Amino acid sequence: MAEFEEMGAEVLVAAGWKEGRRVAVGNACEAYLRQGYQWPDFVEAVASEFGGLIFGEKFGVFGAILTMDAALAVGGVTKERVEEYEEFLELKLFPVGVAAGGVLVVLLSPDGSFRGGYDDSLEFLGNNVREMLGRLSAAGGVKLR
Numbered sequence: 001m002a003e004f005e006e007m008g009a010e011v012l013v014a015a016g017w018k019e020g021r022r023v024a025v026g027n028a029c030e031a032y033l034r035q036g037y038q039w040p041d042f043v044e045a046v047a048s049e050f051g052g053l054i055f056g057e058k059f060g061v062f063g064a065i066l067t068m069d070a071a072l073a074v075g076g077v078t079k080e081r082v083e084e085y086e087e088f089l090e091l092k093l094f095p096v097g098v099a100a101g102g103v104l105v106v107l108l109s110p111d112g113s114f115r116g117g118y119d120d121s122l123e124f125l126g127n128n129v130r131e132m133l134g135r136l137s138a139a140g141g142v143k144l145r
Contacts, residue, residue, distance in 0.1 A: 001127065001131055003134070004126065004130070004131045004134030004135050004138065005128070005130040005131050005134055006130075006134065007133070007134035007137050007138060008126075008129065008130030008131055008132065008133035008134035008135075008137065009130050009134075011055055011133040011134070011136075011137050012050075012053075012129070012130065012133060015053045015054065015055050016053060017049075017050065017053055021049055021050075022048045022049065023047075023048055023049075023051045023052050024048075025044055025047045025048050025051060025070070027071045028047050028051065028069070028070035028071040028074070029044070030071075031070070031071040031074045031075060032070065032071075032074055032094075035074050035075075035079055036079055037074065037079070037094065040094070040110070042108070042110060042112065043070065043094045043096065043108060046068075046070075046096055046108055046129070047068075047070045047096060050068040050096075050129060051068055051069060051070060052068065052069060053067075053068045054066070054067050054068075055067075055068075055133065055136075065099060065100075065136070066097055066098070066099040066106065066133075066136065067097055067098050067099070068096060068097040068106075069096075069097060069098065070094075070095065070096045070097070072097075072098055072102075073095035073096055073097050073098050073105055073106060074095045076095070076098055076102060076105055077095055077105040077117065081117070082094075082095065082105075082107070082117075085107065085115070085117050085122050088122065089109075089115070089122070091109050091110075091111075092109060092110055093107040093108070093109055093115060093117075094107060094108045094109075095107055095108075096108045096114075099116065099136075100118070103118055104116050104117065104118045105117045105118070106125065106132075111127075112127065112128050113125075113126065113127045113128070114126050114127075114128075114129070114132040
């Protein structure tokens with residue numbers, strides 16, 4: 001896990017993240033509320049620190065690899081699908097990003113871990129942002145440059 005976190009830290013810096021980064025999250029909060037989601041503090045914390053970062057090649061509205069954008073994510077998956085994932089895992093989940101050209105939704109749980117959902121598939125991505133990015137990078141999904 002530590003090696004994934006180190007790799008993920010490199011990916012974050014390459015994407016333009018820096019300590020203390022904060023972005024406005026009003027649009028994401030509004031999108032969440034429109035879709036019937038709650039907007040808990042831990043989602044706001046992740047959205048404000050990592051929102052808008054694109055990891056991998058950039059083209060179109062989606063990053064080729066991963067875009068951390070809660071408003072985009074919540075609009076790209078039905079609430080019913082997220083509820084199916086929650087029922088399966090017995091864990092609350094909140095969309096915070098999209099990957100693989102927008103077909104994979106990145107989901108955050110209250111414990112800070114991430115899952116990736118695509119149709120009936122659900123994968124563990126990491127225990128935190130750095131581990132998630134490191135795992136994706138190790139799998140060839142996120143390029144440092």
